Amino acid sequence: MRRYLFIALLLLSxxxxxxxxxxxxxxxxxxxxxxxxxxxxMGKPDFKEPVQSDFGGYQGERWQYMRDxxxxxxxTILNGKVSDIADRSR
Numbered sequence: 001m002r003r004y005l006f007i008a009l010l011l012l013s014x015x016x017x018x019x020x021x022x023x024x025x026x027x028x029x030x031x032x033x034x035x036x037x038x039x040x041x042m043g044k045p046d047f048k049e050p051v052q053s054d055f056g057g058y059q060g061e062r063w064q065y066m067r068d069x070x071x072x073x074x075x076t077i078l079n080g081k082v083s084d085i086a087d088r089s090r
Contacts, residue, residue, distance in 0.1 A: 022085045035077045
């Protein structure tokens with residue numbers, strides 16, 4: 001029984017970690033990396049949109065990249081650092 005619990009917890013932790021990274025060739029973009037590193041690895045975004053606070057103030061940007069395989073990678077930049085990475089299908 002403990003063995004199955006350990007395997008389940010291991011799979012859950014691996015899933016949570018995978019959401020904080022994105023592989024580009026042989027390099028990995030990680031939450032906490034600088035916006036400059038994201039731009040260096042991913043190139044110029046296909047679309048940018050501002051991220052606003054609850055009060056309407058500017059907090060950062062959300063960069064969208066259209067990948068060749070039909071997926072959309074969305075990188076959120078707050079305070080000059082990558083704060084979220086989302087990989088979605090269209």
